[in-house]
Amino acid sequence: MLNFVWLMKVKVVLKIFSLALFIGAVIIELKALLGLNYPPDVKVYHALVIQLAAISFLLMLHIQELIKKVSKARKRWEKLANNLTCCVILVDKNDKVSFWNKKAEEILEWKAEEVLGKDISFLFSTKSSAPIAEVCTVHLRGLKKCETDILLKNGRLKRVELTDIPLSGARDKERLLIVRDPLEVSALEGKLMQSEKLACIGHLAAGVAHEISNPLSSIQSLVQLVQRKSKEQETQKNLKKVREHIDRIARIVRELVDFSRPTTGEMTRVQINDIISSAVGLLRYDSRCEKLKFELALNENLPEVKGVPDQIHQVVMNLILNSIDACQKMGSTIEIKTYRNGKFVVMEVIDDGEGIKPEIIDRIFEPFFTTKDVGHGTGLGLSVSHGIVASMGGHIKVESTPRVKTKFTVCIPVDNQEVK
Template structure:
């Protein structure tokens, strides 16, 4: 908790000092919002930079890829072909990063509609349950049955959920009895979707950086460090937020908070 203290002197009618009063204001939420604003502004600036980098890297990369492919096809030496294959694989990895940069730098799609959050969760679960990172772990869902509809992009919310679910699968790697649970609930005028895993957890000093571009705690080659960056941008674009709680060797919880715009009773009465 963060407090701001104000102290006021108390004097009698003759101006003689009698004492003082101290008032404490809880400014924890204010400080949190200030940090969130700074973070959003930083991501916006980096997003513009990312678009420029993606454009500058994309053109020469295409030329290098084409030449590597041509040399591979013309070469008859196995050693040369093996090394050219490695070059092509690394070019593809760079291309994938560039594509993600371009996707991030684009404005959020305007194709929004009335969406059932539970339906998006169920579809995300259907997609990821066959992924090798998740199919051997226990997966459970507890969805509040009467959630209001919200205005959002179905596909983009699906992208966010799939990304976080796959990250949860990565966090369970090497664990025999890992679990992932997904819940939805209504709290006031907000819908909260929680994705909780019993994985390795995230170090406290890393929590403030996980939404930064190219920041990843995964092993080299396992991730680009752009997935959560994109998720953050999508959710913030719909006036939501992502809250993360984590403990080492206990697990991690991602809470996606989305504002309610269209209510079920309004839909029925309309």
Template sequence: MSYNSAQQTPNASAFAPSEFQAEGDKHILVVDDEDGVRNLFASFLSESFDCTTAASAEEALLLLAARPYALVISDVMMPGRNGIELLREVVARYPDTVVVMCSGIDRTQRVLDAVRLGAYDYLVKPCDLDVLAMTVERALERRSLLRAARQYKLDIERSNDELRRSKAELERLQTQIIQSEKMASLGQLAAGVAHELNNPAGFIYGNMEILDECTRGLACLLAFYEAVPLAPDLAARARRIEEEVDYGHALSDLRSIIADCREGAERIRDVVQNLRTFSRLDEAEFKKVDIHEGLESTLRLLARYYSADGVRLSRDYAELPPVDCFAGQLNQVWLNLLVNAAQAARAGGEVRITTRRDGQMAVVRVSDDGQGIAPEDLKRIFDPFFTTKPVGEGTGLGLSVTYSIVERHRGTISVESTPGHGATFTVSIPIDAPRDAEGAEGQTHQR
């Protein structure tokens, strides 16, 4: 059906662009096989829009592929591919483009089909140009509102993601604070225990020295008495006392007891020294520290833990310069990694410690020959409360705290594992701390 141009005179004042229209809403494509309809619509719409025309669905698809259009106004009945097929293509390929269908045949079912397939509206030709203007306005307004709604949804999803990340970070910080308080309490307890043990151990050790001297003096005195001749009655009495006391064996036992007590006191002193070295409460400042000394003091604390399960330990230490760090915190890293490695290695397994220098970084690797870590667990291994141990055997905080300590030192920690072939944790710490690292205690950084 064709238009009578005398009956349909373009009236530019009938069209008033909506306040919702943006710069991207200026491009409209008119698709109709009738020249009169295309020219009339294009002439009317060109007053306010960048209007392009196409005589077929195939031509329209080529134009749509070349540039985006805000609105497509298409006839239904056209040679070749009809308007309904074009509608399907536009809806599938160009979700930001609104489609208005036109037809000279007013059929309710066709209107419903077009709307069901995604058309915004359906115009019956010939249509009043004021109706066309109103339809275009509303179609573009709907497009703008839909795009704004999609953007708003994306913004909400992005905000929700940020809130989830912030919540997770707050939980991690809270966990770290709790764990730090626990470690501080443990350090204070260790210092108190060390102090309480150190003084009695010193008394015992000092008294053993005096007792040893007295024992040697008594032995000399007894030897002297044995060499001096006694009157028969005194000699008989001395023999009876000697038989009752058996002072020869008593003297030997006394020497052995003194040696055992001295060894025990020395072991107490070693434990105290290891506690002090490990906690480093007397060295809380940021300073140069020998990493190997920290590793060895931690291993001494774990010596019985390793030997009880028959876990073998191998070391491969390279020459390393002193490293800037908080020694007590770094020792906590070694403790967590070495305990986990021993548990993973199981009875008769092996734990390997290697150190090396990589540029300006000191690198420590702790490896075990256990069952390894499942690939799905590797991504979460440093998350708070995540643990692969049975219920009741782990809090899931050790590696999270380890991660935070290494991060606080401006270092890195990573893990490599193949199921069935053990795991290796690699810690890299700057040898010379960055200028701001000393003030980083208590601060945290996002992963």
């Protein structure tokens, strides 16, 4: 910022100097044309003035090019700072605010035009519990990072995490203040811990599935053998129940394997509308769908996404089946929408079923968490779907009002070849 201003000042000085030299040279040349004789030293001065004017002009062109480069770098830096998820505040050597990014406007509620040029101390209340308010009044020297209270525009105090970064070793240079919301920091740490927990559960699931699968296959074969040899009706009835339970265990094992194994399959360009239409057409034959109504609002101009078709199909099926399980009343509606939002293809699955209670909505993507009755779900469907969407660079979220409406929103990046 300071280099940019310095270059502008030098440019102005050179312009004035070049103009003065040029005027002097023109005056001397005009007098020479009028026949006025000058002593030799004046002629030398004339030649020198012309040379200096030429050099000043070349310097001015060079500085103009430097100004363009600095201006371009400055715009690039401001664009980067405005897209960060934390507040970025630039303070000059006099503790005046010289830059205020978009996130600072959002979190601190002050617009950039309201604070530029103001002393940074206006942000800190005298009631602040941390000494940074006092440090601020003596040029923010000393503390590098702390938690403190910042005064918002409406007079409220907001707890923030403040980091003070000198941009150079000199005491009279600019300083960069990074302000973060501690709640957002905690949320990010929570997501990181959740990811680590899911990774551990994935490894555990793979081991459990392997240990169960082999003896389960032997038990299943023995039950089939006994069924073929036994003629007693009661025995056949009991063995049928045993096989049903074995099949349920086998299904759980398969879901554990699906949950734990890495992404497989060939990545290709996929039209998500086709997958939705196929899934809905398949599910219409489910007896549970006889009392339900499907409404499709699929954007005909939807761009393709890049992913594994079977995995995207699994996500669509899981979300629709989840809505089917939630809709028990006659005449319930399941609405599926697709549209484009910037660089994402968005799919919404909306139902008017039982909904999700506020106290558990944050847990629905956890593995093995389910609200269904025993035997009707393993709690892995939404976890698997969440993992698939995340692996594609997308995200999935849920909003729910119990007994009114539940909406799952899936955002998947548009295939790069489709982005214009």
